[in-house]
Amino acid sequence: MNPFRFSFYFLVTAMMALLLISACSSTEQTRRGDERPERETTPDLAETARENLSDLLTRTRNRLSDIHFTQQHDVPEAFLKVDTTENTYNNPFEGYRIQILSSREVNVADSVSTQFRLWADTTLAGYTPKAYVFFKQPYYKVHVGDFQDRDKANNLSRIIKNKYPEAWVVHDRIDPSNVPADTVKIKLQENN
Numbered sequence: 001m002n003p004f005r006f007s008f009y010f011l012v013t014a015m016m017a018l019l020l021i022s023a024c025s026s027t028e029q030t031r032r033g034d035e036r037p038e039r040e041t042t043p044d045l046a047e048t049a050r051e052n053l054s055d056l057l058t059r060t061r062n063r064l065s066d067i068h069f070t071q072q073h074d075v076p077e078a079f080l081k082v083d084t085t086e087n088t089y090n091n092p093f094e095g096y097r098i099q100i101l102s103s104r105e106v107n108v109a110d111s112v113s114t115q116f117r118l119w120a121d122t123t124l125a126g127y128t129p130k131a132y133v134f135f136k137q138p139y140y141k142v143h144v145g146d147f148q149d150r151d152k153a154n155n156l157s158r159i160i161k162n163k164y165p166e167a168w169v170v171h172d173r174i175d176p177s178n179v180p181a182d183t184v185k186i187k188l189q190e191n192n
Contacts, residue, residue, distance in 0.1 A: 093173050094173065095174035096145075096147045096148075096170065096172060097144060097174065098144050098153060099167065099169075100142050100164040100167045103139060103140055106140050108140070109142050110133060113133045114131075116144060117130075117131050120144075123163075123188060124159070124186060124189065125187050126186045126187055127184050129156065129178075130144065132144070145178075146175050147179060147180070148176075148179055152180070154169055156186050159188060
């Protein structure tokens with residue numbers, strides 16, 4: 001091997017090592033120099049500021065919330081009139097159901113649906129709600145009943161909560177043919 005080439009490689013390697021060592025040491029020095037001493041905070045100052053803010057809120061809270069009620073609005077009489085015409089269209093497919101389960105397992109949802117049907121057949125009087133299983137990513141949900149009136153859905157929900165404590169009323173698309181009549185009273189069956 002050529003001695004000149006060997007000494008050249010040795011020199012380049014030595015320079016790279018020195019450059020690397022000097023780069024590391026300058027980084028460390030920069031870190032030490034960047035450290036800033038922590039500011040001393042007195043807990044009394046922070047506590048005093050917190051108390052001042054609390055006092056300010058207590059004094060002004062009532063006035064801030066009453067501004068809406070005390071403001072005078074110059075609204076023309078024509079805009080204050082209430083529309084008495086009933087042009088509202090009630091969609092018969094919009095209503096409420098009771099959700100009794102939300103699970104990622106289709107087997108669990110099907111099982112709960114079947115268990116609910118058996119329980120409802122033997123426990124409820126006046127109305128036997130149907131159980132529906134559907135998928136809304138990523139959950140399989142079990143909804144029961146069809147109601148156009150939220151109060152009736154809430155009444156059934158109170159009864160169902162004895163068996164399914166997580167039951168709650170949800171807005172859903174319903175089957176109008178399964179809505180109970182207005183005269184139906186949903187209750188627990190009486191044991192003879």
